Amino acid sequence: MRQRPSPRSGKARAAEPSRAQGDGPVSAALKGMRRWGLLLVLLVLALGFGLADAGFGTLENLRTIADRCAVPLVLAVGMTFVIRQGSIDLSVEGLMAVSSLTFALTVANSRTPLDFGFVGLLAAAAVGGVFGLLNGLVVTRLRVPSFMATLGVGSMGFGLAMLLSGDQPPLIRDQALRQWALGHTGGVPNLALAAAACLIGGLLLQNHTRFGRYNYVIGGAEDMARLSGLNVDLYKVLVFAFAGLLAGLAGGMESARLGLGHVDTGAGQMFAAITAVVIGGTPLSGGRGSVWRSAVGVLMLAVLANGMVFIGVTPYLQKAVQGAIVLIAVVAATWHVRGRLRIVP
Amino acid sequence: MMQRLRALATTAGGLVFVALAIRMALPAQGTALCQKSQLRLVNSMREIAQPYHVNLNKGGRMFATWAGLDSQYVLQLNQGDSDKQVALMRALLATNPQCTVFNVEPNADVVVKPMVETANQTGAWIVTHWAHNKGLHPFAGNDHWIAHVAVNSEEVGVAVSERLVAAIGGQGGIVALQGRLDTDPAQKRFAGLQKVLARHADVSLLAQQTANWDRTAAFPIMQTWLAKYGDQIKAVWAANDDMALGALEALRAVGRAGRIPIVGVDGIPEAIAAIARGEMTATVSSDAFYQGSIGLAMGVCVLTGQAPLPQTWGKEQREYYLRVVVITQDNAAQYLQEPTVDASISEWQCDRLWGRATGPAF
Numbered sequence: 001m002r003q004r005p006s007p008r009s010g011k012a013r014a015a016e017p018s019r020a021q022g023d024g025p026v027s028a029a030l031k032g033m034r035r036w037g038l039l040l041v042l043l044v045l046a047l048g049f050g051l052a053d054a055g056f057g058t059l060e061n062l063r064t065i066a067d068r069c070a071v072p073l074v075l076a077v078g079m080t081f082v083i084r085q086g087s088i089d090l091s092v093e094g095l096m097a098v099s100s101l102t103f104a105l106t107v108a109n110s111r112t113p114l115d116f117g118f119v120g121l122l123a124a125a126a127v128g129g130v131f132g133l134l135n136g137l138v139v140t141r142l143r144v145p146s147f148m149a150t151l152g153v154g155s156m157g158f159g160l161a162m163l164l165s166g167d168q169p170p171l172i173r174d175q176a177l178r179q180w181a182l183g184h185t186g187g188v189p190n191l192a193l194a195a196a197a198c199l200i201g202g203l204l205l206q207n208h209t210r211f212g213r214y215n216y217v218i219g220g221a222e223d224m225a226r227l228s229g230l231n232v233d234l235y236k237v238l239v240f241a242f243a244g245l246l247a248g249l250a251g252g253m254e255s256a257r258l259g260l261g262h263v264d265t266g267a268g269q270m271f272a273a274i275t276a277v278v279i280g281g282t283p284l285s286g287g288r289g290s291v292w293r294s295a296v297g298v299l300m301l302a303v304l305a306n307g308m309v310f311i312g313v314t315p316y317l318q319k320a321v322q323g324a325i326v327l328i329a330v331v332a333a334t335w336h337v338r339g340r341l342r343i344v345p
Numbered sequence: 346m347m348q349r350l351r352a353l354a355t356t357a358g359g360l361v362f363v364a365l366a367i368r369m370a371l372p373a374q375g376t377a378l379c380q381k382s383q384l385r386l387v388n389s390m391r392e393i394a395q396p397y398h399v400n401l402n403k404g405g406r407m408f409a410t411w412a413g414l415d416s417q418y419v420l421q422l423n424q425g426d427s428d429k430q431v432a433l434m435r436a437l438l439a440t441n442p443q444c445t446v447f448n449v450e451p452n453a454d455v456v457v458k459p460m461v462e463t464a465n466q467t468g469a470w471i472v473t474h475w476a477h478n479k480g481l482h483p484f485a486g487n488d489h490w491i492a493h494v495a496v497n498s499e500e501v502g503v504a505v506s507e508r509l510v511a512a513i514g515g516q517g518g519i520v521a522l523q524g525r526l527d528t529d530p531a532q533k534r535f536a537g538l539q540k541v542l543a544r545h546a547d548v549s550l551l552a553q554q555t556a557n558w559d560r561t562a563a564f565p566i567m568q569t570w571l572a573k574y575g576d577q578i579k580a581v582w583a584a585n586d587d588m589a590l591g592a593l594e595a596l597r598a599v600g601r602a603g604r605i606p607i608v609g610v611d612g613i614p615e616a617i618a619a620i621a622r623g624e625m626t627a628t629v630s631s632d633a634f635y636q637g638s639i640g641l642a643m644g645v646c647v648l649t650g651q652a653p654l655p656q657t658w659g660k661e662q663r664e665y666y667l668r669v670v671v672i673t674q675d676n677a678a679q680y681l682q683e684p685t686v687d688a689s690i691s692e693w694q695c696d697r698l699w700g701r702a703t704g705p706a707f
Contacts, residue, residue, distance in 0.1 A: 053573070061572035068565045162392070167399050171615065182598035258560055258594055260615075263394035267559055309569040315526060315555040 038280065038293065038333035042300045045325070049307035056310050063189060068302040070191035073295055074250040075273035076280075077202035078243030080294040083277050085219040085239050086286030087139065087146035092247045092273060094154030095131050096266025097161035099124035099251030104261025105164060108174040117174060124252030125245050131157055132244015136237030150240075161263045170261045181256035191253055198246060202291040205242075215239060219286025275326060276301055281334050300329060377650040379444035384648060386414055386641045387437065389421040389430060389460075390450040395587070396613040397633050401450060403683070404637030408693060411686050412645055427456040434463055442467035446491075446644025448637065449473045454529055457481065457493075464489040470647065472640030476529040479707075483655070483663040491643050491655045493664045494636065495706035498530040501629045502537020502584075504671050505608040508627035509580050512606035516547035517579030520570050522563050522592060523555040524584040531555075534584045534610060551577060556588045563591030571599055581607040586616035586628055593624055612672055612680065621677040630670045634684050635701065638693065646695035665702035 049056045075092055082089040103124035108115040116123065131153055138149040172178060183190050206212035214235045217225045226232050247266075254265050276297035282289025304325055308318050388405040390398050402420055409418035419437065423430035430452045438445060447464065449471060451457050457477035464471040465487060473493045483490040509519065521538060524531030535553075542548055551574050556563035563583065570578060581596075583589035589609030596602045603624045609616050612630025619625040646652035655663060672680050692700050 055573050058572065060575075061569070064565070064568045064572045067568060162394060165394050167393075167403070168396065168614070169394065178597075182594065254561060258564060258591065262560070263392075264559065265561060267561060305565070306569050309552075309554055309566050310573050312552050315523060315553065318554075 037335060038296050041329045041332050042296065042303065045300065045303050045307065049311055052311040056307060061310065065302050065306045066192040067189040068306055069298050070195040071250045071254050072269065072272050072276060073195040073298045074198045074246050075269055076276045076294045076298045077198050077291050078246035079273045079277045080282055080289060080291045081215055081239045082243045083282050083284060084286050084289050085215050085236060086222065089150045089243050090147065090270060091131065091135055091150040091154030091157060092270040093266035094157030095128045095244055095247040096251035096269060097263045098157040099128045099248035100255040100265035101161045101164035101261040102127045103252035103255050104170040104172050107172055107177055110171040110173060111168065117177065121249065121252045125249040128248015128251065129241050129245035132241040133237065135244060136240030140233040140236050165263050172255065172259045177256050178259055191257060194253065199291065199295050206291050211238060216287060272301060279329050279333055379648045383441065383444040384414055384645065385417050385419060385441060385445040387419045387421055387445060387447045388637055389434060389447055391425055391452055392422050397611050400633035401637035404634035405448060405641055407686055408638035408641050423452050425452060427452045430456050431459045434460055438467045438469050442469040444648060445469045446641055447471040448640030451475060454478050461487050461490045470644045472643050474636050484660050488656045491647060494639060495666050496631050496669065497666045498533035499537045501610055501669055502534035503540055504629050505610055505627055506538040506541035506582065508673060509582055509606055509608045510541055510545050510548055512626045513579045515545055518549050518551040518577045519580040519582055520551050520578055521553040522566065522583040522588040523553060524558045526555050531584055538582055558585050558587060560587045560591035563588035564595050567592040567595035571595065578605065580605060583609045585609055586611040586613045589625060590615055593619060617672055617677050617680050620672060620674055621681060623674065627671060627673045630672055631667055642693040643698050646698065651695040661705040662699050664706050666704055666706045668701040668703045
């Protein structure tokens with residue numbers, strides 16, 4: 001009970017991601033809802049947009065949606081691990097800012113003589129990882145709640161990015177990189193492929209490594225994990241570093257696509273990532289959820305954003321409509337865990 | 346009751362008289378209000394991540410260096426937080442307010458009022474840019490609000506829209522990326538587009554969305570439109586250059602960069618370079634270098650006694666529209682380089698401060 005007084009500490013459950021334990025009798029319908037609720041919402045949305053405008057389902061638009069998913073998906077994979085261990089990562093946008101600048105300044109650009117090509121993406125990810133590591137250390141060593149710690153570290157990221165940006169945001173002159181980021185392979189956008197690779201990596205980590213299993217355990221019952229001799233702090237730090245790494249990569253990807261390093265590269269991405277994870281059924285109190293389901297959450301948000309533009313919902317109403325649909329989606333997709341989604345019961 | 350009112354009125358009248366007398370006694374042209382060493386020049390703006398703001402700062406610094414006030418130049422960044430913009434101002438004015446000049450890019454229209462009030466109360470001097478709330482004027486009793494240099498955003502919208510319509514020969518479908526819908530420039534620039542569209546029946550607005558001035562947000566919207574309308578899109582209108590450049594990258598992804606006319610607003614270096622390359626058609630510049638320096642120049646002129654006190658200036662000298670420049674391929678080369686000090690000096694002369702005024706604003 002040192003760090004996070006859990007509302008459920010009395011009935012701490014073994015970590016088992018895919019098997020929800022209903023409080024009281026759970027009807028068959030709700031069981032179905034548990035498994036299919038999110039996909040149902042996604043289907044209804046896609047069908048609705050498709051009916052409103054037949055062009056919605058064309059290959060080109062599906063490709064557009066895939067492209068739109070890429071960066072949020074990379075972020076959501078990392079965010080799932082963080083939220084699942086009972087923490088939160090609010091540093092995403094700051095990390096994306098600093099990694100965006102790092103990336104742009106290490107590949108062929110308008111400001112520095114460096115030209116590391118695709119290695120620049122690794123540099124961006126590495127910078128993100130270092131900041132993520134810092135997140136983890138501040139949370140575990142200094143015992144600062146992750147909410148504050150990551151906000152602070154993210155702010156540092158912004159500051160450093162501002163410094164790197166200086167007088168002139170660096171323009172990316174590496175044509176190979178630009179072509180890769182804007183291009184397709186076999187009809188699928190390259191960035192979406194990169195994001196899919198991150199998703200698969202996340203799934204492997206989640207399902208087949210100690211890192212993944214302990215992630216559930218720590219989020220489900222941190223005290224028990226500690227009592228049973230688990231090096232909780234180590235795994236927490238690793239998760240933050242992993243999430244930072246992915247945020248850094250996302251910053252690099254977005255910069256490669258837009259052709260410049262910019263402080264605002266991650267604008268609006270943090271809440272999108274958290275929303276996707278929550279829609280995917282990972283409670284903010286941790287211990288449950290899956291990268292896979294977060295990915296479906298990302299897809300749903302992308303379909304929603306794309307569909308609204310596609311069918312031409314007036315921009316004056318769009319935010320309101322978007323908010324309402326996201327709320328409906330959260331309710332429908334997470335009905336079975338409604339009590340547990342809250343941080344404060 | 347009446348008597349008391351009358352007494353009150355007399356007292357008030359007396360006070361006004363006293364105030365007037367004091368005002369008369371204040372120095373007119375020729376008397377310095379501050380020593381040069383006491384002057385403090387402040388540029389208050391959002392951030393310095395956008396090229397526009399970078400150039401605002403450069404303009405201010407260029408002026409300060411030229412005026413020999415290099416070490417007295419202060420940059421205040423509010424990071425998009427209106428309260429912070431006011432708070433930063435109040436904090437700085439804890440000392441030496443009478444010799445401090447604020448040149449303000451307001452984070453929002455509403456922030457002008459509290460900043461002007463702060464100047465009035467503390468005795469600091471302020472010049473504001475862009476737009477402010479209705480019913481507020483420098484000449485309406487705000488003696489320390491030296492001037493408001495407004496930009497006629499509707500005129501700007503009309504100017505770029507006309508270039509866009511001309512570029513597609515007056516017919517075809519276009520899409521429009523709006524700025525933040527709750528801001529004055531976004532609304533008026535779009536109104537300018539609508540005005541032009543009303544005159545050209547053969548140009549149709551296929552779709553319009555807001556991308557919040559943001560390049561990252563503009564990219565997927567443009568992609569979606571390309572998926573929906575394909576070849577129907579003959580041109581792209583954007584309320585600022587950043588969004589225009591985001592749309593340009595989306596066009597590049599489908600191999601159509603440079604084949605579809607795009608217009609933006611702001612005249613940021615990247616957009617001017619894109620115009621020179623033929624990937625964009627036009628942009629409009631309010632000249633950030635000028636906006637970043639002119640307010641400081643006005644302040645220095647007033648405080649060193651080289652210009653009369655603002656309250657003696659004409660109305661159209663205290664609140665006016667700024668002349669803007671339309672940049673197309675014809676003149677892009679000229680705007681690719683940063684302006685030099687030599688080219689700007691004449692505009693900082695105390696008798697020529699209003700060289701770019703095009704008439705009373707609002």
